[in-house]
Amino acid sequence: MSTYAEKLATRFTGLKYAALPENTTHGVKRLLLDYLGVAVGGSQHDSGEAARAFAKHEGGKGPARIIGDNASVSMTTAAFANAISSHSLELDDIDVLALFHFSPPVYSSALAAAEGSSANGKDLIVALAAGCEMMERASRAANPSMRNRGFHTTPNAGVFGSTIAAAKMLKLNAAKTVSALGMAGAQSAGLMEMYGPSMQKRFNPGPAARSGITSALMAKLGFTGTALVFEGERGWLNAYSDQRKPHALDEGLDGDYPLDIEFKPYSCARPIHNAIDCALEIRKQPGFDPKKVTSIDIERHEDWSKYHRNATPTTYHEAQVSLPFSVAVAMLEGKALLKQYSDKNIRNADVKRLSALARFETVRLPRGVSVRITVTQSDGMIYTSQVDYPKGSIQNSMSDDELRVKFDSLASPVIGAKKATALADMAMNVEKVASISEMLKLTIVR
Known part of the structure; x- marks a missing residue:
């Protein structure tokens, strides 16, 4: 045989x-x-x-x-x-x-x-x-x-x-x-x-x-x-x-x-892309203001839930595998290209503040890379987005x-x-x- x-x-x-x-x-x-x-x-x-x-x-x-x-x-x-x-x-x-x-x-x-x-x-x-x-x-x-x-x-x-x-x-x-x-x-x-x-x-x-x-x-x-x-x-x-x-x-x-x-x-690890798409979708919603954000709840499938959690990257290499950083720059700048993963943004107080708000939870979602993000603002506004197929996928x-x-x-x-x-x-x-x-x-x- x-x-x-x-x-x-x-x-x-x-x-x-x-x-x-x-x-x-x-x-x-x-x-x-x-x-x-x-x-x-x-x-x-x-x-x-x-x-x-x-x-x-x-x-x-x-x-x-x-x-x-x-x-x-x-x-x-x-x-x-x-x-x-x-x-x-x-x-x-x-x-x-x-x-x-x-x-x-x-x-x-x-x-x-x-x-x-x-x-x-x-x-x-x-x-x-x-x-x-x-x-x-x-x-x-x-x-x-x-x-x-x-x-x-x-x-x-x-x-x-x-x-x-x-x-x-x-x-x-x-x-x-x-x-x-x-x-x-x-x-x-x-x-x-x-x-x-x-x-x-x-x-x-x-x-x-x-x-x-x-x-x-x-x-x-x-x-x-x-x-x-x-x-x-x-x-x-x-x-x-x-x-x-x-x-x-x-x-x-x-x-x-x-x-x-x-x-x-986007210029970061692929399993983070779903979260960026969520952040960009939330950013487009009426009334969204990154300065008013008080919490960012991130739900991920168990396949990737333990990865990419570092909220305090010190180099762009580290930032590119940081989900909190990526979500923060996407919400603030509407992009997640190489330019966003810069030393300037790593030191940026607004980026640091949003990154620190990220809280993770492992839940059952349709795909291993699926992400659901819920953002709460000080004015009581709540925004939620779930992305199963990120931009660049076969389905998108x-x-x-x-x-x-x-x-x-x-x-x-x-x-x-x-x-x-x-x-x-x-x-x-x-x-x-x-x-x-x-x-x-x-x-x-x-």
């Missing part, structure tokens, strides 16, 4: 561009646009700058570009740096369960490997679709237990997605892809101990992207890995999850995989035009409007691109 790794390897090595449904190719291209904008913007912020500096410190020329820079390095080093840059703004995509980010590990690996293998746009689309599918299958097989035990899904499941993406780019056969998956499991790591004033959270997808290419390259060179990486007695599922669902790994392998990708309009999606506005806001200040326009056009028509390297040259800083 075939192992899960063998079944998955057979599926992904046989996956062809012509077989992908239109909604998958379009979704992959939307995410490519989003990834490039976030990575370009993130490359110029502290954690992205440190990752770029590290990549260049490693030395040596290579085929893969550091996004937001003018240097080219090895595939593994570029994937590492670009994954961190693309996770540096808290604006990267999310899966429907709000458990992980597809693009930092998968897209960073695929793009670096695409440059190293002189791949074209159609090859890239297939690799991205395969990598995202692999990552989500792994997550569904292990979560929510994996997350609840303290393991971060983005790197832990992402390493398998980045490995499949790289394996497709490097044209591994099924046997070598099995070995690559085995080695990916050996490198799976990432902890949820990442919330706070440090850059810790930004780091996590870097090793996953790098390890994916490492696994694929080692397999291509003949290094063999275990075929029992998922279901083995000491395999990945047994190690990382107490409530395993291994059937999620091979369910529906013969058909189209519904790849649902959600996007972020961002349009192509909205994603383009987001991309332009992040990329144009870094590379200039002309190159940003060209880069966006290539991303949304990547199937026509003959050389991925030519596309990534547009990310060079002006």
Whole structure:
């Protein structure tokens, strides 16, 4: 009987561009646009700058570009740096369960490997679709237990997605892809101990992207890995999850995989977005006055109720994972973009006052990320809002035009409007691109 790794390897090595449904190719291209904008913007912020500096410190020329820079390095080093840059703004995509980010590990690996293998746009689309599918299958097989035990899904499941993406780019056969998956499991790591004033959270997808290419390259060179990486007695599922669902790994392998990708309009952790939508809805109500607010009662589903409660962040990294801070700035400024997560707002007395009013309660709500907020004012006015599907979700999606506005806001200040326009056009028509390297040259800083 075939192992899960063998079944998955057979599926992904046989996956062809012509077989992908239109909604998958379009979704992959939307995410490519989003990834490039976030990575370009993130490359110029502290954690992205440190990752770029590290990549260049490693030395040596290579085929893969550091996004937001003018240097080219090895595939593994570029994937590492670009994954961190693309996770540096808290604006990267999310899966429907709000458990992980597809693009930092998968897209960073695929793009670096695409440059190293002189791949074209159609090859890239297939690799991205395969990598995202692999990552989500792994997550569904292990979560929510994996997350609840303290393991971060983005790197832990992402390493398998980045490995499949790289394996497709490097044209591994099924046997070598099995070995690559085995080695990916050996490198799976990432902890949820990442919330706070440090850059810790930004780091996590870097090793996953790098390890994916490492696994694929080692397999291509003949290094063999275990075929029992998922279901083995000491395999990945047994190690990382107490409530395993291994059937999620091979369910529906013969058909189209519904790849649902959600996007972020706000510059903070995704499970906070519902609360921001609540705050923005309340802000629009007649008579609302943030100066009169005396209490903010926040009800959350048990899946996320214990997270994001810090009301006194000291850095923007910490503010971006603070629900009280995010609600406060949304109520005061009507936005929750990168500009709102500033040192000025962290010191702002009005923001501090509203943040301190937040009180949490765990209740039964329709979804894990659902939030209900009740605001009471000194004049007796009471406002309530509940959001189950935040802006950017499948049910409340961002349009192509909205994603383009987001991309332009992040990329144009870094590379200039002309190159940003060209880069966006290539991303949304990547199937026509003959050389991925030519596309990534547009990310060079002006």
